[in-house]
Every structure is written in structure tokens, then in C-alpha cells.
Amino acid sequence: MSSATFRIWRGNAEGGAFEDYTTEVSEGMVVLDAVHQIQAEKANDLAVRWNCKAGKCGSCSAEVNGNPKLMCMTRLNSLPLDEPVTIEPMQTFPLIRDLVTDVSWNHEVKQRIKKFRPRDPDAPDGSWRVDQYDVERVQEFRKCIECFLCQDVCHVLRDHRLHDKFIGPRYLVYTAALEMHALDTDDRLDDLANEHGVGYCNITKCCTKVCPEEITITDNAIIPLKERVVDRMYDPLTKMLRMFR
Amino acid sequence: MTYESFEYDVLVIGAGGAGLRAAIEASAAGVSVGLVCKSLLGKAHTVMAEGGMAAALANVDDRDNWKVHFADTMRGGQYLNNWRMAELHAQEAPARARELEAWGAVFDRTKDGRILQRNFGGHKYPRLAHVGDRTGLEMIRTLQDHGIHQGIDVHMECTVIELLKDGDRVVGAFGYDREKGRFRVFAARAVVLASGGIGRAFKVTSNSWEYTGDGHALAYRAGAELMDMEFVQFHPTGMVWPPSVRGILVTEGVRGEGGVLRNSEGKRFMFEDIPDLYKSSTADDEEEGWRYTQGDKEARRPPELLTRDHVARCIVRELREGRGSPHGGVFLDIAWIKARLPNGAEHIKKKLPSMYHQFKQLAGIDITQEPMEVGPTTHYVMGGIRVDADTQMSTVPGLFAAGECAAGLHGANRLGGNSLSDLLVFGQRAGQYAAAFAKEQTGASVNPDEVEAVARHALVPFERAGSDAEGPYQVQFDLQDMMQAQVGIVRSQAEIKKALDAFGQLYERAGKVGVQGNREYNAGWHTALDLRNLLMVAEAVAKSAILRKESRGAHFREDFLEKDPEQAKVNTVTRLGSGGEMEVVQAPLAPMRKDLQQIIEDNK
Ligand SMILES: Cc1cc2nc3c(=O)[nH]c(=O)nc-3n(C[C@H](O)[C@H](O)[C@H](O)COP(=O)(O)OP(=O)(O)OC[C@H]3O[C@@H](n4cnc5c(N)ncnc54)[C@H](O)[C@@H]3O)c2cc1C
Ligand code: SF4
Numbered sequence: 001m002s003s004a005t006f007r008i009w010r011g012n013a014e015g016g017a018f019e020d021y022t023t024e025v026s027e028g029m030v031v032l033d034a035v036h037q038i039q040a041e042k043a044n045d046l047a048v049r050w051n052c053k054a055g056k057c058g059s060c061s062a063e064v065n066g067n068p069k070l071m072c073m074t075r076l077n078s079l080p081l082d083e084p085v086t087i088e089p090m091q092t093f094p095l096i097r098d099l100v101t102d103v104s105w106n107h108e109v110k111q112r113i114k115k116f117r118p119r120d121p122d123a124p125d126g127s128w129r130v131d132q133y134d135v136e137r138v139q140e141f142r143k144c145i146e147c148f149l150c151q152d153v154c155h156v157l158r159d160h161r162l163h164d165k166f167i168g169p170r171y172l173v174y175t176a177a178l179e180m181h182a183l184d185t186d187d188r189l190d191d192l193a194n195e196h197g198v199g200y201c202n203i204t205k206c207c208t209k210v211c212p213e214e215i216t217i218t219d220n221a222i223i224p225l226k227e228r229v230v231d232r233m234y235d236p237l238t239k240m241l242r243m244f245r
Numbered sequence: 246m247t248y249e250s251f252e253y254d255v256l257v258i259g260a261g262g263a264g265l266r267a268a269i270e271a272s273a274a275g276v277s278v279g280l281v282c283k284s285l286l287g288k289a290h291t292v293m294a295e296g297g298m299a300a301a302l303a304n305v306d307d308r309d310n311w312k313v314h315f316a317d318t319m320r321g322g323q324y325l326n327n328w329r330m331a332e333l334h335a336q337e338a339p340a341r342a343r344e345l346e347a348w349g350a351v352f353d354r355t356k357d358g359r360i361l362q363r364n365f366g367g368h369k370y371p372r373l374a375h376v377g378d379r380t381g382l383e384m385i386r387t388l389q390d391h392g393i394h395q396g397i398d399v400h401m402e403c404t405v406i407e408l409l410k411d412g413d414r415v416v417g418a419f420g421y422d423r424e425k426g427r428f429r430v431f432a433a434r435a436v437v438l439a440s441g442g443i444g445r446a447f448k449v450t451s452n453s454w455e456y457t458g459d460g461h462a463l464a465y466r467a468g469a470e471l472m473d474m475e476f477v478q479f480h481p482t483g484m485v486w487p488p489s490v491r492g493i494l495v496t497e498g499v500r501g502e503g504g505v506l507r508n509s510e511g512k513r514f515m516f517e518d519i520p521d522l523y524k525s526s527t528a529d530d531e532e533e534g535w536r537y538t539q540g541d542k543e544a545r546r547p548p549e550l551l552t553r554d555h556v557a558r559c560i561v562r563e564l565r566e567g568r569g570s571p572h573g574g575v576f577l578d579i580a581w582i583k584a585r586l587p588n589g590a591e592h593i594k595k596k597l598p599s600m601y602h603q604f605k606q607l608a609g610i611d612i613t614q615e616p617m618e619v620g621p622t623t624h625y626v627m628g629g630i631r632v633d634a635d636t637q638m639s640t641v642p643g644l645f646a647a648g649e650c651a652a653g654l655h656g657a658n659r660l661g662g663n664s665l666s667d668l669l670v671f672g673q674r675a676g677q678y679a680a681a682f683a684k685e686q687t688g689a690s691v692n693p694d695e696v697e698a699v700a701r702h703a704l705v706p707f708e709r710a711g712s713d714a715e716g717p718y719q720v721q722f723d724l725q726d727m728m729q730a731q732v733g734i735v736r737s738q739a740e741i742k743k744a745l746d747a748f749g750q751l752y753e754r755a756g757k758v759g760v761q762g763n764r765e766y767n768a769g770w771h772t773a774l775d776l777r778n779l780l781m782v783a784e785a786v787a788k789s790a791i792l793r794k795e796s797r798g799a800h801f802r803e804d805f806l807e808k809d810p811e812q813a814k815v816n817t818v819t820r821l822g823s824g825g826e827m828e829v830v831q832a833p834l835a836p837m838r839k840d841l842q843q844i845i846e847d848n849k
């Protein structure tokens with residue numbers, strides 16, 4: 001057994017500081033294990049979110065040595081342990097306490113996106129016939145575990161704080177899943193162009209790089225959405241038809 | 246003290262599959278609905294379910310229908326199930342699955358474009374609708390995304406610590422918000438518990454911190470009966486290495502796709518012990534087993550797909566007899582299918598993507614190349630709140646329960662995939678009947694003295710801050726160690742007795758824990774408050790286990806190895822005695838309807 005030092009942010013919206021905790025580490029441990037061990041041994045009131053410990057629920061998002069990560073999927077042997085490991089909360093959202101942030105903005109954004117509206121069923125028992133090929137495209141987006149790491153890293157939200165103008169990569173993925181859903185009949189392109197601010201994304205791909213589910217956020221979701229919006233807005237015929245609707 | 250107050254027709258406690266489905270149904274019935282959960286929305290246990298949801302859609306094998314599903318469920322539960330629940334479940338699951346699709350779920354498809362179904366232990370035909378190995382995520386997200394547009398009032402990160410009563414009736418609940426530690430009082434005409442399981446009572450578990458048996462304990466303290474608490478499912482395949490991930494689930498889907506279990510001698514030990522009840526439906530040799538996993542309708546299932554209780558015990562036998570893997574498990578090998586399938590490695594990644602990732606990232610193992618090491622892990626509780634089959638109302642008026650926290654459907658052992666369908670079928674029913682019940686009530690009056698007393702009690706651990714009082718974690722760890730060792734997979738009178746003797750001291754320690762800091766998002770305080778629920782459910786498990794002097798389903802007694810026909814006629818009921826003590830008694834099962842008996846005969 002050896003030990004390592006973890007520099008963990010302690011504090012709330014009013015302020016706080018990093019505190020160093022040294023604890024034993026063993027083979028196979030992940031960052032979340034170390035945090036739990038510190039919580040049980042030294043800091044009972046340390047605030048941290050988690051549920052599954054297996055990268056399935058998207059609760060344990062934080063910044064580890066400055067990188068947005070799921071703590072439960074970040075093994076200690078992937079980090080240099082000869083210096084303190086820094087663990088801090090996501091920066092894009094307001095802090096509640098220690099490693100826990102207020103992510104309620106995300107839930108509000110989702111509420112504003114038009115919900116799924118299927119076409120009439122194909123069969124009398126209320127079911128549909130869909131090709132596996134058609135579901136796969138959307139299934140990639142539906143892998144999202146709502147960890148909000150992509151929201152955390154996107155500069156439009158993180159640096160420019162345009163939370164009221166831009167829904168962020170997570171919700172562009174969500175919109176893409178609806179727009180490309182084989183059964184959906186609604187139309188979200190106007191919203192995307194206007195209230196949802198798809199234009200603010202300048203395709204830096206930072207979101208794709210941090211996604212723990214390896215969703216190709218930019219190439220597969222955002223760019224196709226941008227193309228659809230552009231086609232709609234600049235195609236004079238569509239524009240004219242729409243004026244009469 | 247000050248409280249935030251809310252009033253609803255129906256209050257749903259828990260936002261997993263069962264709670265969300267109940268809330269959606271109740272609000273569709275036109276009543277006001279509040280929904281409370283300990284975590285953020287969409288993070289409940291349901292999100293972790295992997296393998297799939299059982300429903301006799303007959304999309305893959307047209308011989309399937311509700312009757313076969315019913316018979317499979319009863320056989321799996323060793324006939325202790327509430328047969329009416331098993332009947333309703335089998336009949337209604339297909340409609341609930343299709344409804345999910347209408348709300349946007351994207352299941353894997355058959356060649357002709359219908360919902361694809363896969364094989365699972367104990368199910369005669371391919372029956373599990375699924376999305377790769379992340380079916381639970383698909384389900385909870387679909388319900389969540391549908392539910393947020395239904396006008397349901399959601400209280401996330403809010404923990405209920407007591408139910409409130411007016412006479413015999415439940416009329417609300419008391420809780421605190423995790424963020425600031427403020428108290429909330431919910432007045433409600435009907436309350437639905439959908440709080441999930443009790444896995445945290447054991448050391449090795451696939452369950453998260455949320456699973457402290459809150460709903461079971463809340464109901465018990467409110468005077469409701471619990472049933473069949475001795476039946477705790479130990480899933481045969483949890484990760485065993487590295488130590489920090491011990492217990493994390495390895496889906497049964499691995500075996501459904503052709504994965505096999507071997508001991509350190511390379512032997513497929515599951516062929517050595519096949520229970521009589523399943524002899525006629527189990528493959529004779531490896532070849533037939535393989536054909537079954539590949540969809541050959543003439544072939545019978547490999548013994549790896551026998552029920553979970555049996556597979557878990559066979560693994561324990563191998564371990565005890567010294568044929569385990571290096572880290573104390575056995576080998577689960579899916580990589581071998583490359584010898585049979587040209588695109589084997591790709592096929593594995595496609596069918597089991599999250600297992601591939603889980604092992605790659607957490608254990609540094611590539612499951613397309615080498616075998617996994619697995620061993621049993623505490624997974625699910627069949628026991629729970631005793632409910633009426635049709636309405637899901639508990640023995641206390643106004644209190645309903647659905648999902649894992651309710652008892653009845655699964656009897657002595659749950660079949661894989663029967664939980665996700667359970668959540669939808671009985672979540673829907675609980676929502677419907679809770680709404681109907683609420684409409685009949687004229688009002689709900691919460692007693693301020695009762696509220697005050699609960700609040701004071703909740704704050705007691707802070708009074709010991711700064712003293713040398715013990716923190717809550719060590720008490721929790723000691724309880725988990727004890728349950729694992731003494732009331733685990735293999736049980737005996739002497740061991741359970743030891744555990745029962747230790748409870749007094751654990752209760753005493755739990756009653757004296759102190760917490761540091763303040764009420765804001767304080768994990769120590771939360772753990773301290775959960776402790777008494779955890780202790781209560783653990784005691785119920787132990788007391789029920791000592792009473793059932795036979796081995797049946799998930800309950801295995803090494804001092805009573807056989808099934809006892811007399812014990813087949815009784816459920817175990819736990820309730821709060823008039824003197825505050827825990828009463829555990831046996832209650833006779835209701836005689837089964839003739840037509841259902843016939844279905845069981847026909848499917849033998
Ligand atoms: C890893 C894993 C894989 C599984 N795979 C499958 C599968 O493939 N197929 C299958 O059928 N089943 C599977 N299961 C079982 C199944 O997932 C669960 O039994 C099921 O999801 C339970 O759902 P639920 O709605 O009853 O409760 P949960 O989804 O657990 O939700 C419980 C809710 O109650 C809330 N709650 C609890 N206590 C309180 C309180 N005091 N106050 C307020 N809120 C509270 C929680 O916050 C949560 O929202 C699996 C389980 C695990 C752990
Ligand atoms: S690609 Fe777009 S959405 Fe993604 S991080 Fe960059 S700006 Fe944000």
C-alpha cells in the first residue's frame with residue numbers, strides 16, 4: 001500500500017479553499033473511491049454526488065487535475081500520484097457545496113425543447129415498424145447519461161456565460177435525437193436557430209472530446225443540425241412556403 | 246421550527262421506473278402530483294438496468310404468450326409469488342412496452358422492424374426487449390422526458406424520513422432537501438412508495454447509496470406489513486477485481502449472448518448440477534447450449550442461463566472447493582465465441598458495449614480477448630411492502646407501493662428482466678388507484694406535533710457534533726460486514742442467530758452517532774438518518790430468514806437443504822408489534838385459481 005494526496009475543493013457559493021487530504025491507495029482504485037475513503041475517514045460532511053460507480057448514471061462529474069471527468073471511471077493509475085491530485089466541482093454551474101453543483105439549468109432547458117411526437121402507429125396493436133439501421137443513428141445520441149461534462153467544457157457556456165441564449169451540446173444532442181427519430185413528426189429547426197442558439201457553436205469539438213459515452217457530438221449531432229437549419233433558412237422556396245403556413 | 250409546505254392529491258416517493266410511471270398515470274387521471282427523489286432526476290437505480298425488460302410480445306418467437314410468461318415467473322419464484330400479480334404482470338407487460346415506444350424509446354429491432362427480444366435466465370422464449378446493454382437508461386430517460394411535460398411537481402435531491410398519518414390513514418410525508426437541509430412537509434391524499442431496494446445492507450452489492458430500504462422502513466413504521474423479506478437475490482455475476490469495483494454488475498446478457506462459466510480447471514461446472522424442475526429444458530451439451538444462444542428454436546438453454554439463485558450457489562460451491570479464479574471468483578468467458586462467429590470481437594462490442602467499456606476502463610481487461618472474473622453480488626430484494634395485487638395499496642389506507650419496494654410478483658426468486666416490466670405494470674396501476682383513492686378523500690390533515698417530533702429527532706445527531714461520538718460510516722460498515730457474513734447466500738440457524746444477537750448493539754450505536762458540519766449537503770448527516778432504515782430492513786431479513794427452515798429460491802439454508810412442502814404454503818410477514826417490537830409471522834398463501842393452475846400444468 002502506498003498513499004497519495006488529494007487536493008479537494010471545500011466550500012460553498014460564499015467561498016472556500018482547496019484542502020489537502022492524504023489517504024491510502026490500492027490497486028485499481030478510481031478517484032471516486034479516494035473521495036469516499038476521505039469522506040468516511042476524515043471529512044464525513046464532504047459533499048459529492050454518485051450513484052452507480054460504473055459510468056452509467058452521470059452523477060459524479062467533476063474536474064480532475066483540470067479535466068472534466070466522471071470520478072468513478074478515472075483510475076488513479078492514469079494520474080501522476082507523486083503530486084497532489086486536484087479535484088474541483090464543474091465550473092460552468094453554480095456551486096452548492098464542495099464537489100456538488102447546481103445543474104438545474106439543464107433541466108429547465110430540456111423542458112423548453114418540444115417533446116417527441118410520433119406518427120400514427122403502423123400496426124393495429126399500436127406498434128411501429130422501423131429498420132435497425134434507422135434506430136442506430138439515434139441510439140448513439142440516446143446513450144447520453146446527462147453527466148453535463150460537455151456543458152461544463154463548452155466555452156460558450158463556461159467562458160461567455162451565454163446560458164440564456166445557447167442550450168449547449170447536451171441539448172443539441174437531445175434535439176438531434178428527436179429530429180432524427182424515425183417516428184417523430186415535430187419540427188424544432190426554428191427554435192434551434194433562434195431561442196436555442198445553434199449558431200453560437202463554432203465547432204471547437206471540445207464537447208466531443210470529454211464525452212464519457214463517446215458520442216460524436218459535433219460531427220454526428222451538431223453539424224447535421226446546423227446544415228438542416230441553414231437549408232431551411234436560406235432555401236428561398238422553403239422560406240416562402242413557410243410564410244403561407 | 247420552520248418548514249416548507251406542499252400539498253398534492255398524490256405524492257410519489259421515488260423517481261425510478263416505478264415512481265415515474267406512477268406519477269405519469271396519476272397526473273393523467275387529472276389529480277395534482279408531487280414526485281420526490283433522493284438523487285437528481287434520471288439517476289435512480291433503474292438507469293443501471295442492463296439486460297432488458299420482459300414482455301411476451303412474441304416478436305422473435307411466436308410461441309410466446311402471457312401464459313408462458315406467467316408460468317415462467319411462477320416457476321422462477323418457486324410458487325411463492327402472488328399469482329394474481331404474476332398474472333397481471335404477464336398480461337399487461339406487452340402494452341406497457343409498446344407504450345414506451347410511443348413515448349420515444351428506441352429499442353433494438355428485429356429484421357422485420359419490430360422490437361427485438363433476447364434470451365434470459367428462466368424465460369422459455371426470447372422475451373427481453375432491450376437496447377444493447379443499457380435498457381434501463383432508455384427506460385428511465387423515456388419516462389423522464391415524457392413526464393416533465395405532464396405538469397408533475399418534481400422535488401429532486403429531497404429525502405423523505407417519515408410518513409405522516411391521520412388516524413389509520415397515511416396523509417403525507419416529511420423530508421429534507423439535501424442541498425440546504427431545509428425541512429419539507431408534504432400533505433397528500435394518497436402516497437405511492439417507489440423507493441427501490443435494500444442492497445446497502447450488504448457489503449458486496451451492485452446497489453448504490455440510495456438503496457437503504459427507506460420505503461420498506463417508512464411503510465413498516467407507518468404500520469404496513471412487509472412480506473418475504475428473507476428473499477434477497479444475489480446475482481451470480483458481479484465484478485470481483487479490482488477491489489474497489491467488487492460487486493458491480495456484469496449483466497446476464499453476457500451469458501444470453503453465449504458467455505460461459507468456467508472454473509480454474511477450465512471446466513464448465515454448470516453442467517454438473519441441474520435442478521429437477523429445469524432438467525427437461527436444459528441443454529444436454531455445450532453444442533446445444535451454443536445453438537440456443539444463437540436463436541435455434543429446437544435447442545434448449547445452456548445451464549449458465551438457469552435461475553440466478555442456482556447459478557450463484559454453484560459459483561459458491563466452486564469457490565469453497567478451491568476451484569476459483571485468482572481473485573476469488575470464477576471465469577466468465579465471452580471471448581470464446583470468436584471461434585464460432587467470424588466477426589466475434591465486433592459482435593461482442595456491438596451487443597455488450599457497456600460491459601466492454603466497464604471492464605476495459607475499470608479492470609484493464611478486454612472482454613473480446615480474455616475471460617472476466619466474476620462472483621455473486623447482492624442485487625435485488627424480492628421481499629417488500631405487502632400490497633393488494635390489483636390496486637397496489639398496502640395494508641395501510643392511502644399508502645401504495647410499486648416496483649422493487651413492493652413484494653409479491655417475484656416470490657422466492659426474480660427472473661432477470663421481470664423487474665423493468667414490473668415497474669411499468671405496477672407503477673401504472675399504483676398511479677391509477679392512488680389517483681382514484683385521492684379523489685374520494687375530502688382532505689388530509691397533518692398533525693403539527695407529529696411533524697415537530699420528527700424534525701427534532703432528525704437534528705439530534707448535530708447535538709453531538711464536536712463530542713467524541715462515533716460517526717455514522719463505521720456503524721454502516723459493521724452492519725454490512727455482518728449481514729454479508731451471517732445472512733448472505735448460504736445461511737444457517739447458528740449464523741443468523743449470531744447476527745440477531747448483534748442487532749441490539751448496532752441499534753444502540755446508531756442511536757448515538759454524531760455528525761460534523763452544518764445541514765448543507767452533508768453526507769454524514771444523510772448517512773446517519775439512513776442508518777435506522779438500513780438496520781430495520783436488515784433485521785427483517787434476518788428474522789424472516791431464521792423463520793423459514795427450508796431452502797427455496799434465493800433463500801438457502803445449509804441446515805435445511807431441501808424444500809419443505811409445508812413451507813410452500815406460507816409467506817413470511819413482518820410488522821410492527823403493539824409494543825414497538827418487530828413481529829415476524831407466517832401467513833398462508835391464497836389458493837390459486839383453477840385456470841391459472843392449469844396454465845402451470847400445461848407449461849411443465
Ligand atoms: C446494475 C443493475 C442492473 C439491473 N438490470 C436489470 C435488468 O436488466 N432487467 C430488469 O428487469 N431489472 C434489472 N435490475 C433491477 C432493476 O433495475 C431495479 O429493480 C429497478 O430499476 C428498481 O426500480 P424502482 O423504480 O423500484 O426503483 P429505483 O429505480 O431504484 O428508484 C428508487 C427511487 O426512490 C428514491 N428514494 C428512495 N428512498 C427515498 C426517500 N427516502 N425519499 C425520497 N426518495 C427516495 C430514489 O431516489 C429513487 O429515485 C438491475 C439492477 C441493477 C442494480
Ligand atoms: S463544438 Fe460547439 S457545442 Fe461543442 S464545445 Fe465547441 S462550441 Fe461548444
Ligand code: SF4
Nearest residue numbers: 144145147148150211
Ligand atoms: S453528451 Fe456526453 S458529455 Fe454530454 S451530457 Fe451526454 S454523456 Fe455527458
Ligand code: FES
Nearest residue numbers: 052053057058072
Ligand atoms: S457514479 Fe454513476 S457515472 Fe459515476
